[in-house]
Amino acid sequence: METRSAKKRKLSIFYSNNNNNNEEEQQPGNDYISELPDAVLHHILFLLPIKTVAQTSVLSKRWRSLWSTFPDLDFTTFNPVATISHPNGSRKSHAHSSHSHSSNPKGIDFISQILTLRNKHSDIRVLRFRGRLSFSRLNGMIRRAIRHNVQELDVDVATDDYFNFPRCVIASKSLRVFKMRSRYPGFRLAPTSIMKSGFQSLQSLSLSLIILYNQPSLSDLFSDSSFPLLKKLSLDACFGLKILNVGCRALEDLSLENCFQLQCLEISCLKLERLRVASCFDAYIARSWVKIEAPKVRSVVWEYNAVTDGCFVVNLSGVDEASVGFFVLQEHLSVPKLQTVSNLLMALSHVRRLTLEIQCVEIISNNNYFAVYLQPFNNLESLELHTGFNKNNVPGLACIFKSSPLLRTLILRIINDYKIERRKWNKDLWDMSATEEEQYWESQAEALKSFLHNLKVVKIHGFLECENEVSLAKFLLKHGKALEEMTLCTGRCKARDSLRRQKIRSQIMGFSWASSNAKITIQ
Secondary structure, three states: OOHHHHHHHHHHHHHHHHHHHHHHOOOOOOOOOOOHHHHHHHHHHHOOOOOHHHHHHHHOOOHHHHHOOOOOOOHOOOHHHOOOHHHHHHOOOOHHHHHHHOOOOOHHHHHHHHHOOOOOOOOOOOEEEEEEEEEHHHHHHHHHHOOOOOOOEEEEEOOOOOOOOOOOHOOOOOOOOEEEEEOOEEOOOHEEEEEEOOOOOOOOEEEEEEOOOOOOEEEEEEEEOHHHHHHHHEEEEEEOOEEEEEEOOOOOOEEOOOOOOOOEEEEEEOOOOOOEEOOOOOOOOOOOOEEOOOOOOEEEEEEEEOOOOOEEOOOOOOOEEEEEEEOOOOOOOOOHHHHHHHHHHHHHHOOEEEEOHHHHHHHHHHHHHHHHHHOOOOOEEEEEEEEOOOHHHHHHHHHHHHOOOOOOEEEEEEEOOOOOOOOOOOOHOOOOOOHHHHHHHOOOOOHHHHHHHHOOOEEOOOOOOOOHHHHHHHHHHOOOOOEEEEEEEEOOOOHHHHHHHHHHHHHHHOOOOOOOOEEEEEE
């Protein structure tokens, strides 16, 4: 039997151990977060705004060291681009310009100070900044970033005058991605002989607002020798550019926009997958041409470009998706320009998804040339057409439908010009075959037999119950044997128009359909 004295000793030992544990719990714990590796902490800090990351430097020497070696410097979060933009894009007076130059000096000073005081042995992975500053200061900041082996450099700036392309970028061996956007007034490239001597490691290049009046030809800059590793190239607003050749063997993505004075474009890239050319070419000059050789391209966007006098396209059979549109000054095009449109559409005849902008539809509608020379799109599954749907568009649409024998989905976006009066529908349009448009569609029923037997989905946006769209909807319902869904989107309508919608729906529901599985939706 345990004695009373033995019990007292056990209780004494128990309380002694318990007090020691409480004292240990009350002691401050270890800083496990600070003990994490730099790479892990840098990744955590990357998820925070740059201003918050900078504030952590006051915590301790450890965190100050983390800030001085932080590799991802994105200063765009606290230096918004709105502080550097010019209203209406116009040149400001000297007084106004000086005021704008100093509108956010603390932001630029902060960035410059960080780059100056940065750990000399720490590399920069990403540097992004925006601001209004002088070229000398811009050049100095870029030089400091290059010394720290920056890999991605994204600059969005405005200056008081034209500035030259920073030459320190050309010789950089660490730079992989370079983006330079000049808000105003633009920058000039270095001579081609100097530009061709570098960029051996660059994989992505994006330039905006380039002044090229003194060197309008870039026929040998974007080549294998100059950019051996370049995969993505984007050029925007190249003023004065007339001749451009792109022949980088590793290039996969090419975007060219707002080059209004371009006359000759040649693209020869065997690995190119995505091509976008928008708002380019000089519409007032003759003898313009384009040549494309890109056997692996999958996506093509060709929008709002002036029609060139020549188009030579080699092997685009791999294109899966395309969008085509033009900028046209005259309603009637010359034969060479019509051949250009025809050649481009012929090169895209293997696409599965195609969008034709309003001017492209107008060209096809206004010229009998395409009734003979428009090649069939035998692989086309989805077609989107933008059209004003005037009376003269009806034959053009029929021509396009005839060239799409296996089409599954048709999307029609009606661009309504409210200055042009269009004949409204009446209930007789659903019961009679007396209108000229409906008679025309009925005359095309045999030629469109394959199209009508494969079409499953029809969506008409901007449906205003005018004669042309009503006649087409009625024709597709009457002959579309495979039709499963028809959606008529009337857009914004007043409350009083709801009754009209109900009347249209009742008329449609009472009409005999070729497909018993079709569903009609009016939005």
